[in-house]
Amino acid sequence: MRATLFTRRPRAHIGAVTHPPQIFDRALLRRRLARAARAPCDFLAHRVAEDFVYRLSGISRPFANALDYGSPHPAAAQALAAPGRKILRAAPSLHAESADLVIDEEFSPFAPEKFDLVFSALSLQWVNDLPGVFAQLRRSLAPDGLLLAAMVGGQSFVELRHCLTQAQEEFEGGASPRVFPFVDLRDLGGLLQRAGFALPVADCDAVVVRYDNLFALLRDLRGMGATNILAAGARRPLSRRVLLRAAELYQQNFSDPDGRIRASVEILWLSGWAPHESQQKPLRPGSAQIPLSSALGDKSKI
Numbered sequence: 001m002r003a004t005l006f007t008r009r010p011r012a013h014i015g016a017v018t019h020p021p022q023i024f025d026r027a028l029l030r031r032r033l034a035r036a037a038r039a040p041c042d043f044l045a046h047r048v049a050e051d052f053v054y055r056l057s058g059i060s061r062p063f064a065n066a067l068d069y070g071s072p073h074p075a076a077a078q079a080l081a082a083p084g085r086k087i088l089r090a091a092p093s094l095h096a097e098s099a100d101l102v103i104d105e106e107f108s109p110f111a112p113e114k115f116d117l118v119f120s121a122l123s124l125q126w127v128n129d130l131p132g133v134f135a136q137l138r139r140s141l142a143p144d145g146l147l148l149a150a151m152v153g154g155q156s157f158v159e160l161r162h163c164l165t166q167a168q169e170e171f172e173g174g175a176s177p178r179v180f181p182f183v184d185l186r187d188l189g190g191l192l193q194r195a196g197f198a199l200p201v202a203d204c205d206a207v208v209v210r211y212d213n214l215f216a217l218l219r220d221l222r223g224m225g226a227t228n229i230l231a232a233g234a235r236r237p238l239s240r241r242v243l244l245r246a247a248e249l250y251q252q253n254f255s256d257p258d259g260r261i262r263a264s265v266e267i268l269w270l271s272g273w274a275p276h277e278s279q280q281k282p283l284r285p286g287s288a289q290i291p292l293s294s295a296l297g298d299k300s301k302i
Helices: 026-038 043-057 075-080 130-140 158-172 185-194 214-223 240-253 292-296
Strands: 065-069 086-091 101-103 115-121 141-152 198-211 261-273
Touching: 026 214, 043 075, 043 115, 043 141, 043 198, 043 261, 065 075, 075 086, 075 115, 115 130, 130 141, 130 185, 158 214, 158 240, 158 261, 185 198, 185 261, 198 214, 214 240, 214 261
Parallel strands: 065 086, 065 115, 086 101, 115 141
Antiparallel strands: 141 261, 198 261
């Protein structure tokens, strides 16, 4: 039986409290994902799922108790299913396929040290408080448990942003935010470390998807639930003339010789371990036993 949505209100504190900026309208996101579930676009979800399998294949651990945290699509959970591995799928939408639990990813309902693997596929780019979510996931991991996540990165859909902005400026005298901001790869390692993860790693995978035109791209974004959910974004649809001009600009500036347009997608991958005494530790500064000059083999340049 599917559970209802888990949310939790922030505790009241006396004095000044710093809250993360509310960049995304989370309620609107859930509605967008519910709409997308009726006609999903899932090629990116399946690509990421294959990469999850590849990245875990080099780790000789069974990961018997796993959590799929917030993935809108079941592809990753299906790909990682294995004998002896129990996967709890916690999704952000009531309409998510095969979800065991429906949650708001910003408020984890799970007990400390409950899982030895937490994975998340294309969901964390939509949270307002990413450091807070990392801290909650760190608490949910047992010692020496692994967090592995994929999220959309800051270099995604730069072509679309450029064309929509220019078209709006031409016809409306200014541009309203429509394509939401993404986290930068350079920030992820530090955020994981700040949340208490050991051995944090962040890398990226650049994907180029080709479309017949701008409207085919927008149709796929709608099928991913990745349309405008900015809390401060304009709610009225773009006018027909703005969209047609944006399509024209896209064709002029970002098309291949065969006439198809390109859309850049950056997938950020991040991993971190819950600390454990068996893990490799960095050496203390000044504890090296061999001089750098010996390692380089040229003392005259040291």
